Amino acid sequence: MSERKPTLRERQRSETRHAIQTHAVRLFTDRGYDAVTVADVAEAAGVSAMTVYRHFPTKEDLVLVDQPARLIAERVAASAADEPVVRRVGGALVEAAAELTGVAASAAGERFLLDCLRLMVATPALRARHLDSQYALQEVVVDALGCDTTDPEAVFRARAATSACLAAMHTALTRWADDDGRTSLPDLIARALDAGAGGNG
Known part of the structure; x- marks a missing residue:
């Protein structure tokens, strides 16, 4: 179709x-x-x-970027249901970052993402709005995982794993902005996820 x-x-x-x-x-x-x-x-x-x-x-909405949430949710939903949640979500974050900043992405689009990120980090009102958007993204990702919503423990585990992955992504995004986009964002996210899982990053 x-x-x-x-x-x-x-x-x-x-x-x-x-x-x-x-x-x-x-x-x-x-x-x-x-x-x-x-x-x-x-x-x-x-x-x-x-x-x-x-x-x-709202004025804050002018700095929020909708596209990453959609890309991430699509990739989570397409991932293998028998894979660990951290791997499914982490893989989706890396893949979405690759699409948004890879060879096919425009330099203007990447600069736009960097500018939005810097504004969110530097502006108190936007930091608060960014936290709200992160919570909304967490819920979108949990829905995309397709876990049994009648099982509170399954939902708790999915939210906990997703939250950990999003925290790793945030750390990678901050480093990416500090580097003015010179470092590969997918690599930074992969390294942050590895460090969070106890690897050497």
Whole structure:
């Protein structure tokens, strides 16, 4: 069964959303997050403030990136159900990072990810929002694992393993940002996961 192609309206909506977010992250990076208003973002993107809010309900949402969560969930769901949860989730994190930063990824896209990450690390309001998004990602991943939701112990183990993997990923992302993207992100995530499992990293 072939994948449904997006309609013209869906493509236009996606393009508008991308343009708004790109302008927002550039302004936040150049001037500082607190110094930029939603009206500034709207003016830079050539849209109304109402349009910005239609796509991004809060100013913090302008810095969040949706794509990684979808990629990670898809790869977790496609992984072998008989593999250990840490291996399934860890493998999905490495594969998603490879797609987002690999040869096929654009330099502009990688720079955008780095800028978003730096903003989240440096801005208190965004750090809090990032924690919320990490919890939401944890729940998406646990759902993708397909564990028995009627078994509280199975759900607990899945959440614990997923949380450990996401903590390792966060450590790798911080190092990647510190290195200005010069180090391979998939390698950093793999090393962080190995260190968390008791390896020498």
